[in-house]
Amino acid sequence: MNEMNKKYALLSKSDDNASQAVDQGKRTFIGGLVGASGLAVAPGVMLYQTAAAKPLEQAVSNAVRWGMLVNVNQCAEDCDDCVTACNDEHGLWPEEGSTTDSQWIRKLTVKDPSTGNAKSLPMMCQHCENPPCVDVCPTGASFKREDGIVLVNMHTCIGCRYCMMACPYKARSFVHETLENQLPDSPRGKGCVESCNMCVNKIDAGDNTTACAEACSKAGHEAITFGDLNDPESDISTQLKAHGGNQIRADLGLNTGVRYQGL
Amino acid sequence: MGILLSKLAVIKHSLALILVLILGMGSVYAVDKHAINVPAPKGEECVEDAKWMRVNHFKTVLNHRDDTVIRGIRTEKHSLKNCIDCHITPNKTGDYARYSNSEEHFCASCHTTAAVSIDCFSCHADRPEHVIRAARQQSQLEALKKNSVHVSATELILNTPQP
Numbered sequence: 001m002n003e004m005n006k007k008y009a010l011l012s013k014s015d016d017n018a019s020q021a022v023d024q025g026k027r028t029f030i031g032g033l034v035g036a037s038g039l040a041v042a043p044g045v046m047l048y049q050t051a052a053a054k055p056l057e058q059a060v061s062n063a064v065r066w067g068m069l070v071n072v073n074q075c076a077e078d079c080d081d082c083v084t085a086c087n088d089e090h091g092l093w094p095e096e097g098s099t100t101d102s103q104w105i106r107k108l109t110v111k112d113p114s115t116g117n118a119k120s121l122p123m124m125c126q127h128c129e130n131p132p133c134v135d136v137c138p139t140g141a142s143f144k145r146e147d148g149i150v151l152v153n154m155h156t157c158i159g160c161r162y163c164m165m166a167c168p169y170k171a172r173s174f175v176h177e178t179l180e181n182q183l184p185d186s187p188r189g190k191g192c193v194e195s196c197n198m199c200v201n202k203i204d205a206g207d208n209t210t211a212c213a214e215a216c217s218k219a220g221h222e223a224i225t226f227g228d229l230n231d232p233e234s235d236i237s238t239q240l241k242a243h244g245g246n247q248i249r250a251d252l253g254l255n256t257g258v259r260y261q262g263l
Numbered sequence: 264m265g266i267l268l269s270k271l272a273v274i275k276h277s278l279a280l281i282l283v284l285i286l287g288m289g290s291v292y293a294v295d296k297h298a299i300n301v302p303a304p305k306g307e308e309c310v311e312d313a314k315w316m317r318v319n320h321f322k323t324v325l326n327h328r329d330d331t332v333i334r335g336i337r338t339e340k341h342s343l344k345n346c347i348d349c350h351i352t353p354n355k356t357g358d359y360a361r362y363s364n365s366e367e368h369f370c371a372s373c374h375t376t377a378a379v380s381i382d383c384f385s386c387h388a389d390r391p392e393h394v395i396r397a398a399r400q401q402s403q404l405e406a407l408k409k410n411s412v413h414v415s416a417t418e419l420i421l422n423t424p425q426p
């Protein structure tokens with residue numbers, strides 16, 4: 001654990017330019033046209049973007065950008081309900097006799113070396129707007145969905161693991177061993193890289209939350225807020241507006257979709 | 264020259280005839296096996312014409328795959344999950360066949376007969392979700408009994424002393 005502390009102590013240092021706006025350019029553009037909630041594509045035809053469930057047959061669009069806000073002050077050090085919930089939602093279960101298993105979300109303790117102040121927080125794929133994992137992927141398997149969620153298309157992943165090297169957050173795992181008992185909504189297998197998919201199955205089903213956020217609320221901590229960063233009325237946007245939110249390693253300019261308060 | 268050509272034609276025709284015979288036998292065999300061992304699907308009829316599906320299901324599944332992964336389209340009609348939910352039903356003893364069971368698993372029964380080796384189920388679920396969750400609980404109980412310890416890959420790397 002102390003090893004980890006040291007490695008991640010670095011992470012909490014760079015909060016200076018952390019309040020970089022979320023998709024600022026796009027919001028101004030849309031706002032300038034018709035106000036932030038709808039975009040006219042032709043007379044009488046409006047593209048509405050709400051957090052409400054999209055019809056199953058409709059493709060995702062960049063009218064929304066999904067994100068999460070973690071209030072570190074509300075995250076309990078001895079709690080890992082978010083991790084358990086993620087593992088259960090996606091079937092990240094250790095196989096009989098396996099020595100390695102994937103992590104999509106993990107709990108970290110970060111420590112400011114100058115003050116000794118330590119915080120516990122969940123760390124997962126930050127769903128970068130400019131994702132290095134996508135830049136380096138030789139096959140295009142690592143990609144960003146229109147709505148900002150960064151995924152691995154396992155059908156085209158060749159398992160080279162460049163993306164794992166490129167990710168500043170160590171957010172990705174490689175599946176080393178043959179898996180059994182995968183769940184229908186989270187297909188995964190040996191030879192592919194995987195990471196937090198922001199519960200894309202739940203979002204597409206209109207659940208409007210993620211397994212970790214749900215579990216955190218259930219445990220009474222309410223430390224994780226999920227929502228649409230593009231919608232100024234959403235819970236996450238209002239919280240960000242009122243109290244701000246930092247990006248971890250904001251200096252990298254990745255414009256992450258996961259933000260932290262209290263770091 | 265003429266004789267050679269007509270000889271060739273005869274060979275060609277008989278080859279075609281043999282092929283037809285083999286194919287015919289194959290399909291009878293497949294239908295037979297199917298009728299005996301594979302449990303009946305849940306639904307009344309397939310989402311597409313069954314005959315058409317036998318020949319083309321991989322195209323629909325392939326299209327749907329990209330629509331879902333890349334564009335987030337989640338219609339049920341051509342989704343593999345929907346196929347599995349309908350076609351993988353309990354056998355006479357109440358068990359759900361795994362893909363490795365070429366006698367009873369709907370997909371495997373035909374793939375095996377037709378000598379198709381396709382890799383869907385090394386990643387995708389070969390049974391409905393509730394069956395997998397139940398199996399998971401069972402194996403968890405057994406693991407608890409054995410008291411096995413698992414270490415995550417990241418932890419392994421972080422805890423290994425660097426040279």
Ligand code: SF4
Binds near residue numbers: 132133150167170254
């Ligand atoms: S956090 Fe890592 S895995 Fe996630 S989008 Fe950014 S670079 Fe990719």
Ligand code: SF4
Binds near residue numbers: 141158192
């Ligand atoms: S491991 Fe897969 S997703 Fe990652 S860079 Fe290689 S091909 Fe792309």
